[in-house]
Amino acid sequence: MGTVATSADEIVGERRQLINVAYRMLGSVTEAEDAVQDAYARWYGLPRSRQEEILSPGAWLTTVTSRICLDWLGSARARRERYVGAWLPEPLPDRTEWGHAGGADPTGGADPADQIVLDESVSMAFLVVLESMTPAERVAFVLHDVFRYAFAEIADVLGRTPAACKQLAASARRRVTVASAPVPASGQADVVRQVKEAWETRDIAALVGLLNPAAVMTADGGGMVGTVLRPVEGSARIAQYMVAIADWAPGLEILERSVNGVPGLVAQRAGVVVTVASFDIVDGRVTRIWAVRNPEKLRPWVREG
Template sequence: MSDDLPAESVERGGVERDASQSLDSVMAERRRLLSLAFRMMGTLADAEDVVQETYVRWYRLEPEERDTISTPAAWLMRVASRISLDLLGSARARRETYVGQWLPEPVPADLFADTAKAPLNSSHLAADPLDRVTLDDAVSMALLTVLEAMTPAERVTFVLHDVFGVPFDEIAGVVGRSAAATRQLATSARRHVRRGRRAQVSPDQHDQVVRAFRDATVGGDIEDLLRLLAPDVELRVDGGGFVNAAPRVIRGSDHVARWFMGVLRKQPALRLERRDTADGLGYILRMEGHRYGMLTFDVGDESVTNVWLMLNPTKLTQWSLD
C-alpha cells in the first residue's frame, strides 16, 4: 500500500493549515486592538466590548470577502475605530447619569508596552512628522483625561494618527470626513493635548515629588504637604456609586491637603503601597488586607498639579495586592 496521501487530502490539509495560520495572525492582533480601543474608550471593559464586536464582524464575513482583504490587521483596526466612534456618543450620555465624578481607568505602566510603536506601515509616519505629538506606549491618566475633552471624531483621529501612525486619507474613511477635514480634527485634538500638558518634569522628578507627597500625608505634616501641592491643584475621586466619594472636584492646595489629612484620620489602618503606573509612581490604597483604591498623580513645575483617586472597584481589576 502506498504511503502517499490522495491529492484531495493534501489540498485539504493545505487549506486547513492556511486557515489556521490566518486565524492565528488575526488573533495575534487582539492586544494591539485592545490598546487602541482603550485609548478610545477610557476603560478596559468598554475596550473589551469593542474588540469583541470587531472579531464578531470579522467572523461574519464570507470566506470570499476575507480573501479580498489584503491586510487583516489594518481592516481590524479600522473596524475597531468605527465601533469606538459609534460608542463614544452613547458613552458620554451614560456618564451624564454616572454617580459622582467619572474618571478613566488607571492602568500599569507596561500594560500596553510595544503596541503602538510600530505602525502598520512605517511610511505612514512620513506625512506630517512635525505635527505629531510625542507620545510613548504608556496610557497615562494625564492623557486619558485630555482625550475625554475631545469630540469623538477628534479622539479617534488623534489616536489613529498620532499614536498608531495611520494616514489621514485612511482615517477620513473611518470618521466620514475628507482628508483635509481630518487633518483639522487632528490639529484641534493636539491643541487639547498641549493645553493639558503643563511644564513636563522628568520621571525621576515626578517620582521624587510623589514620594514626598506620601511621606507628608502619612506623617500628618500638613505644612510639608502644602508645599508639595500647586496652588491650583485639583483632586478628582471616582467611586462609581459603589463607595462614598467626593461628588465634585476638590480645588486648591489647602482644600486638597485637608481632605487627605481628614481621610487618614478617619482611616488610620489605610496603607499606601507603591506601584508603577502609566503616569509614574503611584500608590495602591490597602486597608486590612483589601484593595481600596488607586492614587495617580500629575506633576509639573516640581509640584503636584492633579491627583486622581480611583475607588470604583470595577476599574481596579489590573491592580493586585502582591
C-alpha cells in the same frame, strides 16, 4: 488575494494593537476589551470568501474597532450624565509589578491590561485631555498622532475626507498641552514619595507645601464607594481631605506604584486595593490629583493568589 494573511494566528496577533487603540480612544480597559471582542465577532461572522477578499485583516479590524469606539464615544455623554460623581479613565498597573485576575478570552488573548503599552499617551493627564475632545477629534488624533495612521485610512473610519480628518486632528492637537513639558520620571517619583510620607504622617503643612496653591483633586467612586462628588480645589483643602481619609480608614497602607506608566500611589486595606492615585506635577509641585476608587475600575489591580 489575502489567503495567507487570514491565518488564525495572524488574526489573533492583531489583538494587542487593537486593545491599545481602543483603550486610548475609550479610557476604559473593560470597554476596550468589549470593542475588540465585537470587532473579532464581526470578522468571524464574515463568510470565508469575504475574509479572503480582505488583503489586510489588521487594517480591517482596526477600522471596525475604531468605528465601534466612535459609536460608543458618541453615546458616552449620556452615560456620563448618569454616572455618579466625576468620571475618570481606568488606571493601569505596570504588569511587572502586579499579577492580574483576568484569563484567556475567545480570541486567545491574555488579560487586556497586559496588552497595553505604557507610554505618555496613556498617562492619566493625557487621557483626561482626550476626554475633552469630540468623538471624531479623539479618533482622528489617536489614530494619526499616536499610531501614525494616514489620513486616507482615518477617512474610511470617520466617513469624511482626508482633509477634514486632518482638520480634526489639528483641532484635537491644540487641546493637548499637558505633554508639552513632561516631568522626568525620577523627579516625579521624588515628589510622589514626599506626598506619600506626608500623607502617612498626616503632616498637613508638608502636604500643602507639596501642592500647588491652585491644585485640584478629582475622585471617581462611581457611586459604589464613598468619595467627594465634586473636585476639591486648593492645596489646603486637599491636604485636609487627604488627612481625613487616613483618619477615617485605619490600617490604610500606601504604596508607591507605577500608574499608567508614571509614578503614582496605591492605597490598600487588608491587601485589597481601594484607591489608585495619579499626579500631574509642574515645577516640583502637584497640580492635579486623580483618585480612582470605583472598584470596577480597579479590576486590573487585583493580585493573583
